[in-house]
Amino acid sequence: xxxxxxxxxxxxxxxxxxxxxxxxxxxxxxxxxxxxxxxxxxxxxxxxxxxxxxxxxxxxxxxxxxxxxxxxxxxxxxxxxxxxxxxxxxxxxxxxxxxxxxxxxxxxxxxxxxxxxxxxxxxxxxxxxxxxxxxxxxxxxxxxxxxxxxxxxxxxxxxxxxxxxxxxxxxxxxxxxxxxxxxxxxxxxxxxxxxxxxxxxxxxxxxxxxxxxxxxxxxxxxxxxxxxxxxxxxxxxxxxxxxxxxxxxxxxxxxxxxxxxxxxxxxxxxxxxxxxxxxxxxxxxxxxxxxxxxxxxxxxxxxxxxxxxxxxxxxxxxxxxxxxxxxxxxxxxxxxxxxxxxxxxxxxxxxxxxxxxxxxxxxxxxxxxxxxxxxxxxxxxxxxxxxxxxxxxxxxxxxxxxxxxxxxxxxxxxxxxxxxxxxxx
Amino acid sequence: xxxxxxxxxxxxxxxxxxxxxxxxxxxxxxxxxxxxxxxxxxxxxxxxxxxxxxxxxxxxxxxxxxxxxxxxxxxxxxxxxxxxxxxxxxxxxxxxxxxxxxxxxxxxxxxxxxxxxxxx
Numbered sequence: 001x002x003x004x005x006x007x008x009x010x011x012x013x014x015x016x017x018x019x020x021x022x023x024x025x026x027x028x029x030x031x032x033x034x035x036x037x038x039x040x041x042x043x044x045x046x047x048x049x050x051x052x053x054x055x056x057x058x059x060x061x062x063x064x065x066x067x068x069x070x071x072x073x074x075x076x077x078x079x080x081x082x083x084x085x086x087x088x089x090x091x092x093x094x095x096x097x098x099x100x101x102x103x104x105x106x107x108x109x110x111x112x113x114x115x116x117x118x119x120x121x122x123x124x125x126x127x128x129x130x131x132x133x134x135x136x137x138x139x140x141x142x143x144x145x146x147x148x149x150x151x152x153x154x155x156x157x158x159x160x161x162x163x164x165x166x167x168x169x170x171x172x173x174x175x176x177x178x179x180x181x182x183x184x185x186x187x188x189x190x191x192x193x194x195x196x197x198x199x200x201x202x203x204x205x206x207x208x209x210x211x212x213x214x215x216x217x218x219x220x221x222x223x224x225x226x227x228x229x230x231x232x233x234x235x236x237x238x239x240x241x242x243x244x245x246x247x248x249x250x251x252x253x254x255x256x257x258x259x260x261x262x263x264x265x266x267x268x269x270x271x272x273x274x275x276x277x278x279x280x281x282x283x284x285x286x287x288x289x290x291x292x293x294x295x296x297x298x299x300x301x302x303x304x305x306x307x308x309x310x311x312x313x314x315x316x317x318x319x320x321x322x323x324x325x326x327x328x329x330x331x332x333x334x335x336x337x338x339x340x341x342x343x344x345x346x347x348x349x350x351x352x353x354x355x356x357x358x359x360x361x362x363x364x365x366x367x368x369x370x371x372x373x374x375x376x377x378x379x380x381x382x383x384x385x386x387x388x389x390x391x392x393x394x395x396x397x398x399x400x401x402x403x404x405x406x407x408x409x410x411x412x413x414x415x416x417x418x419x420x421x422x423x424x425x
Numbered sequence: 426x427x428x429x430x431x432x433x434x435x436x437x438x439x440x441x442x443x444x445x446x447x448x449x450x451x452x453x454x455x456x457x458x459x460x461x462x463x464x465x466x467x468x469x470x471x472x473x474x475x476x477x478x479x480x481x482x483x484x485x486x487x488x489x490x491x492x493x494x495x496x497x498x499x500x501x502x503x504x505x506x507x508x509x510x511x512x513x514x515x516x517x518x519x520x521x522x523x524x525x526x527x528x529x530x531x532x533x534x535x536x537x538x539x540x541x542x543x544x545x
Contacts, residue, residue: 014505021501025518102498359506360514 003363004277004299006356016349018359020121023343024061024101026365027123030144030342031059035125038142042127048103050130058136059125060101062118066325067092069351090324091116099126099136106130110138116327117337121346144342146388146395149369153308169213171306172196174409175267175315175376176402179252180245181223184404192409193252197259212411215256218376218400219267219300219315221249246271246285253295254288261294265302267315267377275354276317276345277301277363301344303370309414312366313374318345319399320377321352331399332384335375339386339395342366372412374398381408487535494526495539503539 035044035057045056068090095115097108108126118124125142174192178184194200198209222245228238256262266272266281273279280297283290290297298304301314322334325347338344344364348355371394373386378399386395401408495503500515500522509530515522529535 012505015502017502018505022518025501357505359510360517 001299001303003361004301004303006277006279009356009358011357014357014359016355016357019349019355019357019362020061022358022360023121023362023365024123026362027144027342028059031123031125031142034142034144035059035127039127044125046103047099047101047106050106050136052130052132055127055129057125057127057142058099058101058106060099060105060123062120062122062124063098063100063105064095064115064118064120064325065098066090066095069325088324091327099124107135108138109135112138112140119322119326119347120350121348122341122343124341143340146339146386146393147342147366147369149371149388149393149395150308150310151392152371152394168211168413169307170208170211170411170413171311171372172212172215172409172411173218173313173374173376173398173400174215174403175218175220175400176404177217177221177249177252178223178269178402178404179221179249180225181404184223185407186248188403188407189252192403193255196256213260214306215260215262216302216311216313216374217253217262217264218302218313218374219265220269220377220402221264221267222246222270224269224271250286250288253286254292257289257292257295261296262289263296263298263302263304265298265300265313265315265376267300268317272300275356276348276352277356278315301364307414309372310368310370311372311374312344312370313372313376314344316375316377317352318347319375321345321347325351330382331375331378332382332386332397335373335397335399336384336386339366339369339373339397369393369395372396372398374400374410376400377402380406381410383410487529487533490529491526491535492540494522504541504545507537507542508535508539509537 032044035042039057043056045054045058047058047060050056050058070090097113097115097118098105099108109131110128123144126136126138127140127142128136128138131137177189179186179189191200195205195209196212196215198206200206200209224245225241228234228242234242253262253264264281264286266278270278270281271285272281278300280299283297286295286297289295300317301312303310303312305311318338319331319334322328322338323331326334326337328334328337338346342365343362344366345352345355346364348364349357369388373395375398378401380399381401382399384397386397387393396412398410398412400410403409491508494500494508494512499520500511503511506514509527512522512527512530530537
């Protein structure tokens with residue numbers, strides 16, 4: 001999590017150009033070596049050096065020119081000619097891609113390019129030739145691909161308890177508790193807590209609960225009533241209504257923290273900062289739970305390691321934004337794309353509202369590939385094994401459904417096959 | 426169409442009088458009637474330099490070198506960072522920025538920020 005913590009960085013009025021520069025610089029090296037190995041005789045050319053008909057590779061950041069993308073300047077346009085876009089998708093058939101590097105920009109054309117599969121902010125290499133109109137006719141797009149992954153540890157040793165049938169450890173993932181909202185069902189949350197702490201069921205069920213070693217709460221645990229924060233003085237009754245959900249969440253977390261390590265991540269609606277990477281929720285919100293050493297307030301995105309298995313996940317803002325600006329058959333495909341682009345939130349300063357303007361690095365670039373990649377606050381539970389070009393790079397991608405809507409939490413085993421089971425309450 | 430990113434400020438060459446500057450100014454008839462001294466003042470306002478126009482040439486050289494470092498696209502954008510921070514970032518990324526820039530910024534004491542700092 002250290003990469004995502006803000007620590008000494010201060011906002012001094014800098015712009016986002018540094019973030020994009022760091023991103024392009026990092027990927028140029030990666031893509032340069034990939035291009036050299038796969039297309040050895042093709043030169044890499046700066047965009048300004050493109051000539052008609054000359055075949056070369058250009059490396060740059062993609063910018064997707066979208067007709068329906070909301071722009072602040074539309075308010076000043078004399079004629080409202082912009083066609084209406086739905087709130088959930090800004091795609092249009094006339095969108096096109098522009099590739100931009102340090103020297104210039106060029107429009108990408110060709111049938112190989114399907115603009116709906118790409119978003120602004122990814123760095124790719126394009127193999128093709130310069131066209132007559134100054135466009136670049138693309139033959140092949142080269143993406144960075146899955147980053148290097150450390151090998152999975154193999155399960156060795158005898159089980160701790162001879163009665164235990166399965167030696168596996170489970171990690172429980174839940175998101176979207178939304179305590180304090182109208183659709184939240186406190187009974188469901190209490191059932192989940194009882195199950196995790198082993199207060200439910202017969203001996204066999206309790207054995208299963210005993211194997212759960214960690215709980216990750218992936219965002220949107222609270223539903224703060226923002227309409228009460230209208231800027232006027234808050235009455236005592238309203239104050240109680242504001243703090244009630246937080247106290248309830250603290251009680252829930254204290255029960256679980258007493259049993260196992262708990263990591264809580266902030267989400268889009270939680271009382272944390274708005275810009276990504278979101279900083280950990282403050283300990284003062286959880287006076288009961290933070291007394292335990294097993295309690296960890298984590299950043300969003302959250303990266304941790306358990307028994308040699310690397311986990312990485314977000315509270316869902318990155319994937320929700322990708323859904324608005326690109327097309328994919330499901331959420332897992334979007335997550336797979338972020339892995340192949342080696343960037344957790346490529347739309348970050350552009351449309352994904354709020355990204356801290358780092359000057360020296362881009363924290364969302366993936367240097368190593370996680371073994372389990374999760375994303376919270378999605379519509380439904382989905383899971384798939386994502387493979388890289390070489391069969392030994394495997395990532396288990398999981399989309400965690402909202403608990404307030406589905407009542408479902410996800411459990412992942414830490415074994416070789418990363419088999420996933422889910423609990424429905 | 427591939428567009429060229431041009432630098433806003435072309436570096437001033439030593440020994441050139443203000444009238445011989447290379448910046449193309451398209452003047453209308455009314456503008457041409459303005460006297461040369463007023464043009465010089467106008468240019469001084471458009472290109473404010475770290476030092477005043479009649480300071481020693483050494484400082485001019487130093488500033489010139491630092492401006493070349495600012496405009497070098499290899500090291501990224503120059504606005505929003507102090508020059509030393511930009512040099513250190515370039516070094517961390519393995520771009521081997523010239524050591525004399527660092528020496529100048531630390532010892533001789535060139536201007537810490539680039540020309541557009543606080544203005545953009």
